[in-house]
Each structure stands twice: as structure tokens, then as C-alpha cells.
Amino acid sequence: MLTGGAGITPAMSMLRYLYDMRATENEVIFIHSARTPDDIIFRDETLLMSKQSHTKVHYVCAQHAEPGMENGFLSKEILQRIVPDIHDSTILTCGPTPYMDAVKSMLNEIGVDMNNYHEESFGDPSKRFNPGGATPKTLDLGCSESTTKSDSPRFHEDNATSEIPDLAADTEDCTVRFSISNQTLTYSPQETLLQVATRAGIAVATNCQMGLCGTCKAKCTAGNVVMDTTEGLTDEDMSNGYVLTCVGRANGLIDLEL
Numbered sequence: 001m002l003t004g005g006a007g008i009t010p011a012m013s014m015l016r017y018l019y020d021m022r023a024t025e026n027e028v029i030f031i032h033s034a035r036t037p038d039d040i041i042f043r044d045e046t047l048l049m050s051k052q053s054h055t056k057v058h059y060v061c062a063q064h065a066e067p068g069m070e071n072g073f074l075s076k077e078i079l080q081r082i083v084p085d086i087h088d089s090t091i092l093t094c095g096p097t098p099y100m101d102a103v104k105s106m107l108n109e110i111g112v113d114m115n116n117y118h119e120e121s122f123g124d125p126s127k128r129f130n131p132g133g134a135t136p137k138t139l140d141l142g143c144s145e146s147t148t149k150s151d152s153p154r155f156h157e158d159n160a161t162s163e164i165p166d167l168a169a170d171t172e173d174c175t176v177r178f179s180i181s182n183q184t185l186t187y188s189p190q191e192t193l194l195q196v197a198t199r200a201g202i203a204v205a206t207n208c209q210m211g212l213c214g215t216c217k218a219k220c221t222a223g224n225v226v227m228d229t230t231e232g233l234t235d236e237d238m239s240n241g242y243v244l245t246c247v248g249r250a251n252g253l254i255d256l257e258l
């Protein structure tokens, strides 16, 4: 199994099934790519599995790799070293589109029979906003900055299946100010921040567009944002004022660092 970022989610379902049911005698090699060790989701659980089952776990971290982890990005050299019998393996992949494209390219170069390759994606990319998952130069994906408590926006988390809340009725207040792009747009109550940004021609890095992966997060420096879910945000993100643009809607006038 090869996963990147939030792509670990469907793999975990399979790993848990295999682990709980002792469902295979085959060796399972799980290679997960993340930005840093702190970004590895389910790290404790996957390590536990690796100690007590046929599952071998490897992590590839783009930054700050710890001893025992691969530093940098997944490569065909890493793949062939960790999975020497890759030509005889079934390969399951899930991750951001660029990650899965890179994996397919590596496997083709290695000469793997792609009939053995299977991938899971978060739906049809062509039906999403920013289908290529564009990464704007202006978007700081880090969380290094902090805001004072009074600067932090207020958050409301609503169940994704609940009705969209009644947002600000005053049209004059229905405005998003994009501070980096220096643009100000009015919005309709149903529009997500990602939709408003897309209308403004502002590229936002995205992946799942379901509030799970955190790729689309942006910092809200003033105003209220209502999110269907905050799954893709850490507590630190929340306290630093980050919001998920793909599932976030402005409530009144807001300032967004995009």
C-alpha cells in the first residue's frame, strides 16, 4: 500500500481489517508519505500493527525525517529497496493527484504490470474546483505565524449533513477580503470560500475538497467562518485562525489570507 497525506484514510480501513481478522498470510508493506513526522496520521496505530502482524510500515517525510524514516520524497529507488518483489505485488494507492501520478510514473519506469495497480481517489478531479490542486505562490501552508486571541476568528462546526446555516442577511456584510491578492468579493450564502476564491481567479491548493485533508486551509484574520467539518485541521491550526476553504462559508465580512 502506498499512501500520501490524507490518502492514508482508506488504507487504514483495509489495514485494520487485515489486522483484526488476521485476514492474510501475505506480507503487507505499507509506505506512507507525509510532509513531516508530525503530519503522519495514525502513526501509533500503524506502528503497533507493524509489531504484531504481517504488516511492515515505512514512512517517507519530505522534511525533518526521524531515524528509520526515508527523507525526501518517494522514489523508484526507495520503492525497489523496500519492496524488492514489487513485480509480484498487488499495489494499492491513495493520495493527492500529483502523488498518485508520480507513483504511476515510477511503477511504469520500474516495469510493473499495471494490472496489479489499483488506486482510490476522492472522486472525479474534473468535477472539482481547482481540479489540478493548484498551489498558489501566495499560499503559506505552514502554521508558523500566530494570532492573538482577539484576532482569531470564531468557528462553528456543523455536521456535514446538516442544513447550511442562515448566514448574514445583510448583503453589504457578505464580503470576503482576500488580503494577499488584494481583492474584495461579495458572496452568496451557499458559496464556499473555495468557490469565492475560484471566482476571483485565486488558486487554492486542494485535494479532497471534503474537509478531510487540510490542503486547502487558509488563515482567516477577521470575521466568522462556518465549516461543515474541521476534520482536516489540527488544534494548532484552529487556534492560529486557519479555516478549510473547501467546506467553509463566510458569515458576514471576513478577511482571508489568500
Ligand code: FES
Pocket: 205, 206, 207, 208, 209, 210, 211, 212, 213, 214, 215, 216, 217, 232, 244, 245, 246, 247
Ligand atoms: S481540500 Fe481537503 S480539506 Fe479542503
